[in-house]
Amino acid sequence: MKWWITGAVVLVAAAIVPTFLDPTGYAIRVLTLALLFAALGQAWNIVGGLANQISLGHAAFFGLGAYTSTILLINFGLSPWIGMLAGAAIAAVAAYLLSFPTMKLRGHYFALATLAFSEVLRVIAGSWTSVTGGPVGLSVPFSPDSFWLLQFKSTMPYYYIMLGALVVISGVFVWIRHSSLGYRLRALKENPEAAEVVGVNTTQVKISAAVISAALTATLGTLYAQFTYFFDPEAVFGIIPISVRAAIIAILGGAGTVVGPIIGAFLIVPMEEMANVLLSSRGAGLSQLAFGVMLIAIILIEPRGILALITNGVSRLRRRKSS
């Protein structure tokens, strides 16, 4: 098996890259965001890729993570590291409760239900002003360079934290895929009725995947809040900025594969950032437009993502050479 050598080389490269960059510069900021969104796509991948449950509501858990840690920090001075665990716990409970109405739903219905759930939380965050700051949002109290309070002047530490998050979540993804839960999820994905018949408790399997995915997503919400210092309900509970983006990142690269979300995030995030810089005010619309066009294109050309496109191309070339 050579895959782990490749993985180790990529990881070492990822660890060395920032030393060549300006630690407060723009490039490292884009890479840090790309790592964060790769991790988000990976967390979505556990539900969307392994279980084939198309969630359009992962912003619900992302936002819960961001709001929980920030509210605890503002009101009680609690370290975001602890807030992150609290957020993950709340998101896990939320995912567990949400599984009751969504347990039997498939395809479009599941997507609709998860979308509505994240909208419920967005509305609450926007109207419960005394706690959440309402539509204005929350600012993380500024106290730079404290590991305990997860705040740094330089972008470099954030880069390594996001890299760590991506490695951990990818590790969880790989571990699930090779565990008995992973085999049950695969059975569920291929044919839910058949899985049920051979004795897979499909309900329990779905709930396990949803709860793990939600908790991981919430930790990323906390990291996002600490990295950006400021967020409003739309930024963390938004359908397009979080839920759809998480799904697109995984699908564009290749849903169900461990490298898919990483490829997706490193294509989409730099592209969006570049468009924003080059095209200023109108750029926002244009980069989003490109985002939508890419989504439609990949679905029509190869719904299994860029990774499948590449492997198909490579095997076709090989066949041509050998013949």
Place this chain on the structure above:
Amino acid sequence: MAFIQAVLDGLMIGGVYAVISIGLTLVFGVMGIVNFAQAEFLTLGMFVAYFAWKFLGLDPLIGSFLSFVVIFGLGVVVQMTLIQRVLNAPPVAQIFVTVGLLIVIENLTLIVFGSDFHSVTTSYQTSTLRIGPLFIGIPYLAAFLMALLSAAALWLFTNKTWYGRAMRATAQDPMAANLMGINADRMRQIAFGLGVGMTAFGGAVILPYFTVHPTVGHQFVVLMFTVVVLGGLGSVAGAVVGGFAVGVIQSVSTLFFPIQLQNLVLFIVFLTVLAVRPTGLIGAAR
């Protein structure tokens, strides 16, 4: 009395909700696809009616017919180029093609029309009709009547014309419809065109009391889904009942909750219905 007034207001707006949601349920009924971009066609319909008012001097209630025609044509093109290709694809492809379409339309309107808010002025904008102690705003009444008119027209089309029957046959069994000499692809194009056209029409008739901007569709997304899920996805009659129900729930809930929580009540109704009876409370189960 405030309660009766709220119910009346709810029915007025509910009629419009019914019409904009019929399109969603029609497309699902014929193709089994949930069009996540449906609300964007409402935005486009509003823009067409707005420009018809601005440059041609057409009242939005007349312009709404133009909206219907233009968006019907656009819908046929979208069906031919995009939706047709994912008809037999797994749900993930169907979901994300329409989500992609949503992002594309929203940002195209943003780039082309700018992010400004636009509204029309009409002679009847501030008039109200008084029935005893109750009041109805004329723009609301007009939109309601136009909505009823279009729903009735759709009913006549689907039940009394050959095309309507052929469309329903395609919904029931595309293969059998094909064998009977019906061009199923053509029927799907008509269904998608009609679906988005109805939504655009509904957007145009509310223009006298609603401002239009590129993200106006957001306010209607979950609302439309609530209407169709209440009525049963795929059921046109269900969408009409669902529309009135959502209008009344929304309007009455403002008597008890702050206005920001208006949509929260709807979302909870939506999730509850999905949990208890995903095929809809009203109408036939598919």
